Amino acid sequence: MSARGTLYGLGLGPGEPDLMTVRAHRLLCSATHVAFFRKAGRPGQARRIVEGLLPDGVVEHAMEYPVTTEIALEDPAYNRALSAFYADCAAHLRALSDAGHDVVVLCEGDPFFYGSFMHLYTRLVGTHPVQVVPAITGMSGAWTATGQPITWGDDVLTVLMGTLPEAKLVRHMADSDALVVMKIGRHIDKVRRALATAGRLDDAWLVEYATMPGQKVVRLVEVEGRITPYFSIVLVHGQGRRP
Structure with missing residues (x-):
């Protein structure tokens, strides 16, 4: 055998x-x-x-x-x-x-x-x-595509799924320094509303197809009203302690 x-x-x-x-x-x-x-x-x-x-x-x-x-x-x-x-x-x-x-x-x-x-x-x-x-990870490719560090110093990074209930998204978004939101797709409007409620929308970035052909990096406030691909990640960069 x-x-x-x-x-x-x-x-x-x-x-x-x-x-x-x-x-x-x-x-x-x-x-x-x-x-x-x-x-x-x-x-x-x-x-x-x-x-x-x-x-x-x-x-x-x-x-x-x-x-x-x-x-x-x-x-x-x-x-x-x-x-x-x-x-x-x-x-x-x-x-x-x-x-x-x-x-x-x-x-x-x-x-x-x-x-x-x-x-x-x-x-x-x-x-x-x-x-x-x-x-x-895909999220590492996404934040690298923005040209900005995702965390500094003592920043707390939270990874969320766009499939979560809106109230839960809001709570975690408000409590964390840096954010990664995955599995966006048809949940983009919910994610956008949650970020706005948490006071984080103006700082959010949308990365589609990170490191792949067709990669797009835009501020989330600039892409209202359209469905995003499944391979999309929303980011909010931390702004914590630095020398």
């Missing part, structure tokens, strides 16, 4: 291919099986990042989400659908590992930072060899 293959959660960084780590690039270039998440009918952002970098003959495994925005997050059907989806994906990866295949699972940003791979990791790590390759 062959030894089980290793399942790699491969962090690709914020989007620009040459921002991935040397280790990630080495594993990618020697991969025989590559898995990645995507929305049905789309190529998938992680797969797009590695275009032209995969070796000839690599076997690709697309894992297509059953839902994205079609069902509200608070609907129990949302969790049921995703739980079954992740269970199926984990079963497929187990079968590949049992057959002796190493599998590289492509992950935008860092695999352990709000990534889908975490849901596979918890289902696999107890029974199969799993390794995680960390990476630069």
